[in-house]
Amino acid sequence: MIKESVLDVLMYLFDQNSEADQPLSSDQAVLSAQLEKAGFAKDEVDRAFHWLEGLVDTSKWxxxxxxxxxxxxxxxxxxxxxxxxxxxxxxxxxxxxxxxxxxxxxxxxxxxxxxxxxxxxxxxxxxxxxxxxxxxxxxxxxxxxxxxxxxxxxxxxxx
Known part of the structure; x- marks a missing residue:
């Protein structure tokens, strides 16, 4: 099943992180492979990582x-x-x-x-x-x- 939007990827990551007993991997390549295995398109996964970088990069503020x-x-x-x-x-x-x-x-x-x-x-x-x-x-x-x-x-x- 292909999921459509970067928002779906982000919500999936958020849900997985809040439900997991262990934190998600911080290795982007590992996470990317897991997300693609879960059915997310590579371009949406890449966009989600870019979005997350903007969340933590406060240098522009x-x-x-x-x-x-x-x-x-x-x-x-x-x-x-x-x-x-x-x-x-x-x-x-x-x-x-x-x-x-x-x-x-x-x-x-x-x-x-x-x-x-x-x-x-x-x-x-x-x-x-x-x-x-x-x-x-x-x-x-x-x-x-x-x-x-x-x-x-x-x-x-x-x-």
Whole structure:
């Protein structure tokens, strides 16, 4: 069975990592072979690794973001790809303290890097969780954020 998108590859890796008693191999060649054996196309696997590199490469981000009282203006491409309702949800996550300014920008960057035509709330939540899991080492904080994102009744986006 061929799976279609980089998002499928990333979700598969995330699920495998969270369910495994042992961490996934850090050897990209080994992981690539495992993913291809699981039915993922090589180009999607390569795109997924590129996406993950963008998640951990924070060199393009300022060393420290100050708490901002300014308004974030979204680029036309962000508005058309992510959509105003999901951008508002990301701002909501920032407002309730789940994301800071730096993580908000990383979530937006990683959503844009998915390269998918349509974004839905599950994509936004999933990317936010990936960013948070990568940023925080404390399991308690990560679990609290997961709980906030996955179960917050105010997090439902109206269409």
């Amino acid at each position: 300022p060393k420290r973001f100050e708490r901002s009282t300014t308004t974030r203006a979204f680029a036309d491409e962000e508005m058309s790809t992510i959509g105003p309702e999901y951008l508002n949800y990301i701002l909501y996550l920032e407002h309730i303290g789940v994301l800071n300014v730096e993580l908000r920008e990383l979530v937006i960057d990683r959503i844009m890097a998915l390269g998918v035509d349509e974004i839905d709330l599950s994509h936004v939540k999933w990317v936010a969780l990936m960013v948070l899991n990568n940023h925080y080492e404390d399991d308690f904080e990560t679990e609290w954020f997961e709980e906030m994102i996955l179960t917050d009744p105010k997090a439902e986006v109206q269409h």
